[in-house]
Amino acid sequence: MANDTYLVISYGVALSIVVASGRACIGVLRGSFLQLTNHGANVRFARLLKTCFPLGLMLPVLTGFLSVSFVSCSRSSYGEIVADRAYLVQKNQEQLLTSLYWLLGALAVWSVVCAVVLAYGRRHHETAPRPRGSEGGTG
DSSP: OOHHHHHHHHHHHHHHHHHHHHHHHHHHHHHHHHHHHHHHSOHHHHHHHHHHHHHHHHHHHHHHHHTOOSOOSSOOSHHHHHTOHHHHHHHHHHHHHHHHHHHHHHHHHHHHHHHHHHHHHHHHHHHSOOOTTOSSSOO
């Protein structure tokens, strides 16, 4: 396989892996996140969080992937880039690693958001008036 073809195929495969890893994180965490927002936040804020959650994970993953440039100080033309297969493999690995770092950063940010929602929900639950007859007696 020529290096030109390898570049196109490897770029597509790396992009597919990156998108699949982002979608997998969304799929694994979505149920727990929806329960958290339903019980810990008001309705409007919960709706906003539910809308932003998938975007808040996929956009950083794609940004990390697209932030890796094949152009460098030693290789500035297309011919120089595709001349070395090891360089192409290195750049694909860098794309995957950078995307996963960005995904990790996005997960860290969302964990802080979840902590804030939990703290707000706990505080709101503690200050809310209790309904009559909930003291544990028979009435």
